[in-house]
Structure formats: C-alpha cells, structure tokens
Amino acid sequence: MKKGVSRGLQIGGAVVVVAAVVFGGLRWNHSRQYISTDDAYIDGQQYAIASPVGGKIIDWQGTVGATFAPNGTVGEVEEQSGDSTSTVSIPAPANVSIIQQDTADNEYVAAGTPLAYAYDMSKLWVTVNVKETLIHEVHVGEPVDISIDAYPGQTFHGQVARIGLATGDTLSVVPSSSNNANFTKVTQIVPVKVTFTTYPDEPIVPGFDVTAHIKKNG
Structure with a gap:
C-alpha cells in the first residue's frame, strides 16, 4: 500500500475515533444533567x-x-x-x-x-413516563426541553408541574402484576405532568409523540 494512502487511512481513522469520543462525551454530559425519554406524549383534560x-x-x-x-x-x-x-x-x-x-x-x-x-386545545400539556429508578431526580419546577415528532428540529420549553402519586401500572385497567410464583419484576413508570412555559404556535393535538429532556435538580 502506498504511504499516501496509508497516511490518509490513519488520519481518517483518527478523525472517527476523535468524533466518537467527543460524541460519547457529549452524551455522557447530557445524561448527567438531564433525564431523557421518548416515552412521552401530548396530553390534556x-x-x-x-x-x-x-x-x-x-x-x-x-x-x-x-x-x-x-x-x-x-x-x-x-x-x-x-x-x-x-x-x-x-x-x-x-x-x-x-x-x-x-x-x-x-x-x-x-x-x-x-x-x-x-x-381544550389551548391548555394541553405533556405527560412524561419516567422510570421509577429515576423519579427521585425529578422535581416540580425543573425546566424541560420538549421535542415534538410532528415538528422535527424544533425545541419547545416547559417545566415539571406535577409528579404522579402512583405508577402507570397501578392506574391501568389490567395491571401487569402477577400472583403466581413465576412473577418477573418489571421496572415501573411514574407519569409526570409537564406544562408549556411558552405555548407552541404550531397546532398540537392529544397523542402527538414527544421526546422530553428533564433537567435534573442540582
């Protein structure tokens, strides 16, 4: 293999490694500051x-x-x-x-x-389902970045308004808990209500898929 080609491959490989390290670092830093989930949707009364x-x-x-x-x-x-x-x-x-x-x-x-x-289409909010293992890091009043699948590339803003007092399974018509010896523990989710701090100008409807990034307290 020619030296020029080999040198080019080495540089290309180094760029990929650096990019991977930078991307990984950004993700790690983001995970330290935010709880992120796409188990969220536009909701309302x-x-x-x-x-x-x-x-x-x-x-x-x-x-x-x-x-x-x-x-x-x-x-x-x-x-x-x-x-x-x-x-x-x-x-x-x-x-x-x-x-x-x-x-x-x-x-x-x-x-x-x-x-x-x-x-009431002027008073919709976001319901975010947070894993029970992370709910201790969610606090009322914390800011939330909201991405709505219907409007890619846009970020909307809200804040935690209420943390559910029961898991989603508890509120389900057919709970997943089992009374037999073959029970398998499943991580539960807690519904968190996020209200918009600035209501979107774009039309939103109940059921729209959302990705939410909740700022961790402290």
Whole structure:
C-alpha cells in the first residue's frame, strides 16, 4: 500500500475515533444533567359531553372540529311528557373542541349517555413516563426541553408541574402484576405532568409523540 494512502487511512481513522469520543462525551454530559425519554406524549383534560336527560337529540352542533365557549349549546334533547314537549340544552363544559362525536340528530338517548368527547386545545400539556429508578431526580419546577415528532428540529420549553402519586401500572385497567410464583419484576413508570412555559404556535393535538429532556435538580 502506498504511504499516501496509508497516511490518509490513519488520519481518517483518527478523525472517527476523535468524533466518537467527543460524541460519547457529549452524551455522557447530557445524561448527567438531564433525564431523557421518548416515552412521552401530548396530553390534556378530556371532557365527555353527556346528555343531561333522556330523549331525542335535536339541533346537534357537536361535529368533529367544532369549538364552543363554556356553557355554549352543543345541541338539545327533546323530551316528551304526556302531550307536551320540552327541550333541554346540552352545554359545553369548558372552552372545548370536539374530537369525537357519538350521536346525531333524531337519535334517542338515555340520561348520562356520552354524546361527544372534547379537549381544550389551548391548555394541553405533556405527560412524561419516567422510570421509577429515576423519579427521585425529578422535581416540580425543573425546566424541560420538549421535542415534538410532528415538528422535527424544533425545541419547545416547559417545566415539571406535577409528579404522579402512583405508577402507570397501578392506574391501568389490567395491571401487569402477577400472583403466581413465576412473577418477573418489571421496572415501573411514574407519569409526570409537564406544562408549556411558552405555548407552541404550531397546532398540537392529544397523542402527538414527544421526546422530553428533564433537567435534573442540582
């Protein structure tokens, strides 16, 4: 092999090694300062809009995408009592946008039947699932860098607002714990609520995938 080629390979190899060392050092330094996870998503308060009484749905306005102010009329329920007919309004519970509708005009429903589901799109947050082995390093008020998969290359900012008081498995409808002798311990996760310190200008919706970097305390 010619000396020039050999020299070039040596330099190239050295550059790769240096780059690997620098990258590894940056990752190590980042891991000392932040808890990072992609087990996170855009979340919010879900509202179920239910029928206040039994009867027939009329003047239904709760189509997907429709927005309402608090107590705005989403629709009405027509009640028949003997020979008389009356209507009862179906109010919006807050500033909400409909994300799912489960009824339509002329449908008969019972009192309490969910008719639609909605969120306040101006007050969404991030739920970050943190491993139980790391939760002691998370503290309310700590800053969080937020990357939303829908907007690659952008960083949004928030802070830890609340640390869950139970693991995700405890809150699950079907917990993974076992009562038999073949139990295998699984690292549990604790849901952490992260609110935006500056709310994104870009549209975000519940369920968007997120990567969160929570600053460690101290």
